[in-house]
Amino acid sequence: xxxxxxxxILLPLFVGSLLLLTHKQALPFKRLVSLLATWLLVPxxxxxxxxxxxxxxxxxxxxxxxxPFGIILLLDRLSALMLLVTAVLASxxxxxxxxxxxxxxPNFHALFQFQLAGINGAFLTGDLFNLFVFxxxxxxxSYALLLHGNGxxxxxxxxxxxxxxxxxxxxxxxxxxxxxxxxxxxxMADLAIRVGAAESADAPLLAAAGYLLLVVFALKGAILPxxxxxxxxxxxxxxxxxxxxxxxxKLGLYAIVRVFTLIYGSEAGTLNNMxxxxxxxLSMLTLAAGVLGALAARNLQILLSYLVVVSVxxxxxxxxxxxxxxxSAALYYLLHSTLVTGGLFLLADLIARQRxxxxxxxxxxxxxxxPLMLGALFFAGAISVAGLPPFSGFLGKVMxxxxxxxxxxxxxxxxxxxxxxxxxxxxxxxxxxxVFWRSSEAAVVxxxxxxxxxxxxxxxxxxxxxxxxxxxxxxAYVQATAAQLFDLGPYLxxxxxxxx
Amino acid sequence: MEAVLxxxxxxxxxxxxxxxxxxxxxxxxMGLTLISYAVNLFIFSMGRLATGVPAVIGxxxxxxxxxxxxxxxTAIVIGxxxxxxxxxxxxxxxxxxxxxxxxxxxxxx
Numbered sequence: 001x002x003x004x005x006x007x008x009i010l011l012p013l014f015v016g017s018l019l020l021l022t023h024k025q026a027l028p029f030k031r032l033v034s035l036l037a038t039w040l041l042v043p044x045x046x047x048x049x050x051x052x053x054x055x056x057x058x059x060x061x062x063x064x065x066x067x068p069f070g071i072i073l074l075l076d077r078l079s080a081l082m083l084l085v086t087a088v089l090a091s092x093x094x095x096x097x098x099x100x101x102x103x104x105x106p107n108f109h110a111l112f113q114f115q116l117a118g119i120n121g122a123f124l125t126g127d128l129f130n131l132f133v134f135x136x137x138x139x140x141x142s143y144a145l146l147l148h149g150n151g152x153x154x155x156x157x158x159x160x161x162x163x164x165x166x167x168x169x170x171x172x173x174x175x176x177x178x179x180x181x182x183x184x185x186x187x188m189a190d191l192a193i194r195v196g197a198a199e200s201a202d203a204p205l206l207a208a209a210g211y212l213l214l215v216v217f218a219l220k221g222a223i224l225p226x227x228x229x230x231x232x233x234x235x236x237x238x239x240x241x242x243x244x245x246x247x248x249x250k251l252g253l254y255a256i257v258r259v260f261t262l263i264y265g266s267e268a269g270t271l272n273n274m275x276x277x278x279x280x281x282l283s284m285l286t287l288a289a290g291v292l293g294a295l296a297a298r299n300l301q302i303l304l305s306y307l308v309v310v311s312v313x314x315x316x317x318x319x320x321x322x323x324x325x326x327x328s329a330a331l332y333y334l335l336h337s338t339l340v341t342g343g344l345f346l347l348a349d350l351i352a353r354q355r356x357x358x359x360x361x362x363x364x365x366x367x368x369x370x371p372l373m374l375g376a377l378f379f380a381g382a383i384s385v386a387g388l389p390p391f392s393g394f395l396g397k398v399m400x401x402x403x404x405x406x407x408x409x410x411x412x413x414x415x416x417x418x419x420x421x422x423x424x425x426x427x428x429x430x431x432x433x434x435v436f437w438r439s440s441e442a443a444v445v446x447x448x449x450x451x452x453x454x455x456x457x458x459x460x461x462x463x464x465x466x467x468x469x470x471x472x473x474x475x476a477y478v479q480a481t482a483a484q485l486f487d488l489g490p491y492l493x494x495x496x497x498x499x500x
Numbered sequence: 501m502e503a504v505l506x507x508x509x510x511x512x513x514x515x516x517x518x519x520x521x522x523x524x525x526x527x528x529x530m531g532l533t534l535i536s537y538a539v540n541l542f543i544f545s546m547g548r549l550a551t552g553v554p555a556v557i558g559x560x561x562x563x564x565x566x567x568x569x570x571x572x573x574t575a576i577v578i579g580x581x582x583x584x585x586x587x588x589x590x591x592x593x594x595x596x597x598x599x600x601x602x603x604x605x606x607x608x609x
Contacts, residue, residue, distance in 0.1 A: 129574075140582065143585060147589065147592075151596075155589070155597060156593070159602050159604070160602065162589060163520075167535070169582070174539055177571065180571070
């Protein structure tokens with residue numbers, strides 16, 4: 001058995017515990033341990049990705065209990081991809097944090113590692129209740145990370161975030177236990193079989209459980225009626241935390257893809273693909289609402305938070321198409337938007353540090369110390385996130401627009417995505433010109449940006465360029481991922497193979 | 501028995517939602533606690549309601565399902581931690597924001 005499968009969970013879990021035990025050690029020690037552990041995740045995730053790219057599903061039976069009786073970890077192309085993007089994002093975020101943001105509280109690095117353990121676990125697990133547990137692990141660390149450092153604004157946003165997520169967890173439990181009560185299993189592959197074979201009398205209840213799960217994942221993923229918590233929470237978090245949170249909305253989308261392609265996918269009898277009709281309008285509305293929010297934002301970080309909402313809408317549109325092409329476009333866009341929004345959150349912090357008391361408010365402030373450097377990075381990041389050539393956002397959008405089949409759906413998608421792109425360009429150029437050009441007469445007092453912080457920001461934004469340069473292999477990979485997700489046979493074999 | 505349980509759960513959940521919508525931190529915490537109790541009972545009932553049956557297959561024709569009990573135990577532990585966290589958070593909010601409204605400021609009259 002391939003024990004490496006559980007390492008992405010165990011490594012941050014143990015390092016986090018170690019950091020808790022040694023919380024009295026000097027900060028450089030904690031930084032070193034945390035940095036090394038996070039960086040180690042990158043080669044590990046890369047290796048798992050290469051393994052997963054052979055097309056086999058790797059199943060890790062915890063405690064050697066056969067599925068569906070024991071909990072399994074499941075590595076397919078999708079989870080390997082998500083692990084890798086998490087590891088890359090976290091590596092840069094922790095590097096950035098190590099230049100001072102971790103001084104605001106004693107246990108930043110331990111919390112960071114626990115959050116990584118939760119995220120990696122949620123991507124790897126093949127069991128619905130286990131998914132709930134990992135969600136809670138990452139949520140409780142995210143609460144603490146969000147509130148890390150003091151400030152009334154943070155507490156204000158934090159209370160909303162915590163209360164909403166607690167309610168979400170309650171709904172998650174109701175949905176999961178309904179599924180258990182109806183099918184007698186929690187293993188996702190087994191659920192797929194049982195839901196497919198369910199009697200028609202049970203179908204409405206199974207559908208209700210599925211929709212409850214959709215509500216929960218939509219809350220995590222910040223889809224239209226449930227995204228209002230996001231802008232304030234993300235804007236009030238410290239920069240490296242906000243950057244890491246860029247993966248958290250994607251986690252909700254991952255869960256939607258996982259549950260609604262596998263359990264309620266093509267094998268689910270009368271319930272097959274039941275959420276797609278809902279996801280389509282929701283994705284369009286989320287996209288539009290995100291763009292409107294971005295246009296109205298009066299603070300750079302709020303603006304970026306709304307761009308996260310826009311990216312959620314765009315991604316969801318790809319998922320809602322329900323085709324291999326749509327899903328692979330969504331996955332490519334997911335890579336792009338995670339790295340670029342993460343990088344932009346870091347960049348916004350660098351900019352805010354040089355604007356004196358105005359920080360990230362979009363009003364005139366003392367001129368920046370390094371306008372050229374930061375301006376160039378902002379320009380590149382903004383072009384990429386708005387989806388203009390030559391960066392990865394453009395490629396992602398082209399893939400998405402090509403994926404939709406001609407018809408009314410196409411005209412809606414094309415107009416919403418393209419007008420949304422225009423809205424983003426306007427919002428970002430307004431923000432950019434305010435920040436970089438309209439400076440007040442006050443003297444420049446700021447110190448130049450820390451070089452390692454700059455490196456971390458640059459590294460994440462460089463991801464956008466790399467996604468373009470390596471577009472062909474990445475596209476091949478995401479297409480294989482989408483194909484694998486829609487071919488349910490091997491997933492169902494996990495149970496049947498074990499039973500035989 | 502099923503009807504009584506269902507009605508109880510309904511009342512608990514409804515009271516929880518009502519308290520949650522009060523938008524003051526103490527009722528909100530109480531509401532979340534009530535909701536989590538209701539959810540825990542719901543999980544428990546998903547193993548079907550039966551009394552005096554063994555949790556082992558084969559001893560008798562009927563058997564109790566032990567898995568929901570394990571699930572509910574996990575849910576209780578997690579719910580407990582989360583409640584503790586939000587209580588501490590609301591105390592800090594009270595200290596820093598000088599109000600017990602969940603928005604962090606008194607609503608305009």
